[in-house]
Amino acid sequence: MNILNSKKSLGILIFSMIATNCITYYYTTKKNATDTEQTENAATATSDGCMYDIKRMDGFDFIKPILFVDQKCEASNLNSLKQQVGEVVENYKKVGALNSASVYIKEYNTNGWTGINTDEKFMPGSLMKVPELITILKMEELHPGFLNKELLHNKNYVADKHPNYESKSIVLGQRYTVRELLKYMIAYSDNNATALLFENMDTNLFKKVFTDLGLPSPDIKSSNYPISAKEYSYFMRALYNGSYLSNKNSELATEILGQCNFNQGIVSSLPKNTKVSHKFGESGNLSEQQLSESAIVYLDNNPYVITVMTRGKDFKQLPAVLKEISAVTYQYFSQNTSSDGI
Secondary structure (H helix, E strand, O other): OHHHHHHHHHHHHHHHHHHHHHHHHHHHHHHHHHHHHHHHHHOOEOOOOOEEEEEEOOOOOOOOOEEEEEEOOOOHHHHHHHHHHHHHHHHHHHOOOOOEEEEEEEEOOOOOEEEEOOOOOEOOHHHHHHHHHHHHHHHHHHOOOHHHOEEEOOOOOOOOOOOOOOOOOOOOOOEEEHHHHHHHHHHOOOHHHHHHHHHOOOHHHHHHHHHHOOOOOOOOOOOOOOEOHHHHHHHHHHHHHOOOOOHHHHHHHHHHHOOOOOOOOHHHHOOOOOOEEEEEEEEEOOOOEEEEEEEEEOOOOOOEEEEEEEEEOOHHHHHHHHHHHHHHHHHHHHHOOOOOOO
16 A cells, blocks of 8 residues: 555656646747747847848748848948038039939948938939849859850841940941840940840849849830839849859859949049949930949948939039049048948
8 A cells, every 4th residue: 555655656746747847848948939039039120229121032932032131220320421422412402513313322341321312213224234134144044055145236226315425336237145245235335235135135034133122023115214222222232242143143243344434423533443343324304314323332341332313404514423422432431441240
């Protein structure tokens, strides 16, 4: 009888220990999970309470790659730069050289950004050649060897207006590889090369480039695509980050953009040997002219992206605006090198 009672007591003891451990494990696990979730949520905000906006790419079954991680609010450490750029814009507006401007600047060491009228929309003009470049390189990834395909230039592009900046153009009746046409399109902003590439481009993939980056899908039949400096910067940032194309093709794209021969805007105020990957675009009509440019400036230890979009009555006065904003920005980052960030 005593033996039975002892066994019974031992059984109750063992059961109590198991139950206690299970309850402890449950609440400990739940608490850890809660703590982890709170930590992850806290990680989406900076020390000053600014939340992060994380853009991911869809289209996969098991992964969702990160494209960009942005602070939703402007960086307080760039307030001085914002003020200087704002003064440049206002000075040109006072003398009648500028109607308005949109400026977006993002430094890569701290992931901070600032700008002026960052949501104001402009017509990109030849800036649209960059998403076309990205599309062609994406086609190369899907169909290796596409860059070596030869295309015949058998008809000239008919422009609805005469561009202010012209450079080299492909020759009627000659064949060019897709790779060669990309250089003409970007380095020389050649509309004939652009049109020939567009005829051989997957337009659905072209639209997807925009939607993948969180932008509205463009109407292929329309020449209008209003876009802000902040929005347009996504294309340049995707290339610098290597987050959309492969590393190889991101490098190729920025290398080609580094050969852009437009030197009257952002590049004109930079030291001679500064590496820059950039593209410009012009648009407008008789009553209003627009000139825009976007660039990745490879400043030693402090690279940054800058996009400037301008509109005014006299096109000849707009390059000076881009030049001075670029000069102020370069000088600021040259004197204020940030520590590594996101």
